[in-house]
Amino acid sequence: MSFSILIAIAIFVGIISYYLWIWSFWIRKGVKGPRGLPFLGVIHKFTNYENPGALKFSEWTKKYGPVYGITEGVEKTLVISDPEFVHEVFVKQFDNFYGRKLTAIQGDPNKNKRVPLVAAQGHRWKRLRTLASPTFSNKSLRKIMGTVEESVTELVRSLEKASAEGKTLDMLEYYQEFTMDIIGKMAMGQEKSLMFRNPMLDKVKTIFKEGRNNVFMISGIFPFVGIALRNIFAKFPSLQMATDIQSILEKALNKRLEQREADEKAGIEPSGEPQDFIDLFLDARSTVDFFEGEAEQDFAKSEVLKVDKHLTFDEIIGQLFVFLLAGYDTTALSLSYSSYLLATHPEIQKKLQEEVDRECPDPEVTFDQLSKLKYLECVVKEALRLYPLASLVHNRKCLKTTNVLGMEIEAGTNINVDTWSLHHDPKVWGDDVNEFKPERWESGDELFFAKGGYLPFGMGPRICIGMRLAMMEMKMLLTNILKNYTFETTPETVIPLKLVGTATIAPSSVLLKLKSRF
Numbered sequence: 001m002s003f004s005i006l007i008a009i010a011i012f013v014g015i016i017s018y019y020l021w022i023w024s025f026w027i028r029k030g031v032k033g034p035r036g037l038p039f040l041g042v043i044h045k046f047t048n049y050e051n052p053g054a055l056k057f058s059e060w061t062k063k064y065g066p067v068y069g070i071t072e073g074v075e076k077t078l079v080i081s082d083p084e085f086v087h088e089v090f091v092k093q094f095d096n097f098y099g100r101k102l103t104a105i106q107g108d109p110n111k112n113k114r115v116p117l118v119a120a121q122g123h124r125w126k127r128l129r130t131l132a133s134p135t136f137s138n139k140s141l142r143k144i145m146g147t148v149e150e151s152v153t154e155l156v157r158s159l160e161k162a163s164a165e166g167k168t169l170d171m172l173e174y175y176q177e178f179t180m181d182i183i184g185k186m187a188m189g190q191e192k193s194l195m196f197r198n199p200m201l202d203k204v205k206t207i208f209k210e211g212r213n214n215v216f217m218i219s220g221i222f223p224f225v226g227i228a229l230r231n232i233f234a235k236f237p238s239l240q241m242a243t244d245i246q247s248i249l250e251k252a253l254n255k256r257l258e259q260r261e262a263d264e265k266a267g268i269e270p271s272g273e274p275q276d277f278i279d280l281f282l283d284a285r286s287t288v289d290f291f292e293g294e295a296e297q298d299f300a301k302s303e304v305l306k307v308d309k310h311l312t313f314d315e316i317i318g319q320l321f322v323f324l325l326a327g328y329d330t331t332a333l334s335l336s337y338s339s340y341l342l343a344t345h346p347e348i349q350k351k352l353q354e355e356v357d358r359e360c361p362d363p364e365v366t367f368d369q370l371s372k373l374k375y376l377e378c379v380v381k382e383a384l385r386l387y388p389l390a391s392l393v394h395n396r397k398c399l400k401t402t403n404v405l406g407m408e409i410e411a412g413t414n415i416n417v418d419t420w421s422l423h424h425d426p427k428v429w430g431d432d433v434n435e436f437k438p439e440r441w442e443s444g445d446e447l448f449f450a451k452g453g454y455l456p457f458g459m460g461p462r463i464c465i466g467m468r469l470a471m472m473e474m475k476m477l478l479t480n481i482l483k484n485y486t487f488e489t490t491p492e493t494v495i496p497l498k499l500v501g502t503a504t505i506a507p508s509s510v511l512l513k514l515k516s517r518f
């Protein structure tokens with residue numbers, strides 16, 4: 001046998017052993033869980049749009065309990081639905097779990113110049129988070145209220161027209177138009193409402209529909225293929241939807257920079273009022289350069305990345321892109337679930353309308369009135385408890401080997417919360433766990449947070465940064481609809497909802513009628 005054949009056999013055996021070693025990781029640790037197939041683990045269970053992967057977790061939790069292990073290609077993941085464990089990982093031991101589960105196609109978070117907040121790690125994340133946080137302060141939200149109001153008016157007008165014609169409406173589609181309109185104006189430099197004629201909507205919908213597709217799966221099994229595909233996509237942008245959207249963002253950002261330069265040359269003073277996220281990011285400044293406890297070496301030595309107190313062009317594009325994706329889908333889904341639950345619980349809807357009529361008696365709803373709508377807040381929180389639509393993002397990567405509640409977790413292991421099981425756990429929520437009962441929130445929510453039992457927006461320092469914007473959009477729109485209309489089911493309404501999705505969990509449709517209250 002020639003030497004080269006021996007080498008080939010050795011490489012082949014080496015590769016097979018490596019994959020078997022990873023696949024048997026939890027078996028060797030004595031941690032139970034679904035084993036799936038060698039090489040794949042259970043990664044192939046997360047690509048079927050008709051059968052959402054996040055719901056698979058719940059099936060396995062029933063079988064294996066609140067802590068079990070899976071492998072997904074080369075990744076090792078511990079799936080948890082024990083509130084104390086969740087709290088330990090997301091809050092108490094954040095310093096050991098400050099990364100997220102990523103695959104090679106998403107790029108190296110420490111090298112990618114456009115790393116979005118959602119993927120960034122360590123000091124890079126800390127800096128981006130500090131720079132982006134003021135965007136969602138009460139002061140900033142108040143400033144962008146006008147943008148939200150404009151889209152609310154536009155949507156209510158369309159609903160008015162469609163309901164006058166007695167149509168059954170797929171509320172999900174209306175809400176997608178609404179959130180895309182807002183995020184288009186906030187993140188893409190879109191100057192006016194493009195509702196029902198926004199060319200971006202289909203592109204963004206495709207990203208969600210195909211979020212965890214075969215490319216994602218291959219990248220999870222063969223990281224080197226993921227890296228190669230990433231490079232190919234970068235060279236041939238037309239092959240990838242995401243790059244296409246990024247080039248639109250680049251145009252919007254360049255246009256704003258040119259406009260600022262022209263204003264400066266003409267001696268026009270900046271108004272000081274940010275129009276949108278682009279302005280907010282361009283003006284953002286931070287005093288935080290490094291993540292506490294981390295040495296500067298890897299960041300400072302890098303050729304590509306420079307420590308700066310303001311965001312670079314590439315960083316802004318990365319953040320606009322993730323805000324666009326994160327802000328569009330999640331909020332539309334939350335609105336859809338809330339509307340469905342109100343339509344199927346008329347007594348709760350009536351109580352909510354009474355609150356809306358009492359707190360917002362004038363035709364125009366103001367920013368300050370929104371904070372008085374306590375029952376509405378309970379309704380949305382309860383809808384998100386029953387339908388934690390973003391549960392696949394409830395994950396962390398362990399970056400320092402540690403011990404959690406007596407279990408050793410090695411660096412490199414991912415933690416994924418099975419939020420559907422957690423949010424439907426009678427031990428946390430009581431025997432009425434499956435009921436839609438907004439009243440459970442009336443006594444305050446600290447208890448559930450402290451227990452680690454409720455995380456629709458995540459938990460700890462990496463909790464969703466856009467949570468307050470999402471709440472503002474939802475409250476503003478629902479208030480304006482409920483002032484004039486009542487959601488009603490029709491024979492076409494799918495009850496219970498059929499759930500689909502890959503990256504997030506969506507209802508297949510939310511077919512409702514809007515009955516005029518007057």
Ligand code: HEM
Pocket residue numbers: 117118119129322323324326327328330331334389390391393394395455456457458459460461462463464465466467469470
């Ligand atoms: C109802 C609507 C929303 C839901 C349910 C939701 C849910 C989530 C969840 C579960 C996470 C992960 C948190 C964690 O790991 O602890 C997250 C992170 C994030 N969300 Fe949201 N989100 C919503 C709206 C928004 C909006 C409107 C934006 C921006 C415009 C946004 C931007 C982000 C970003 C940038 C992150 C990453 C934060 C970080 O890693 O520091 N989200 N979101």
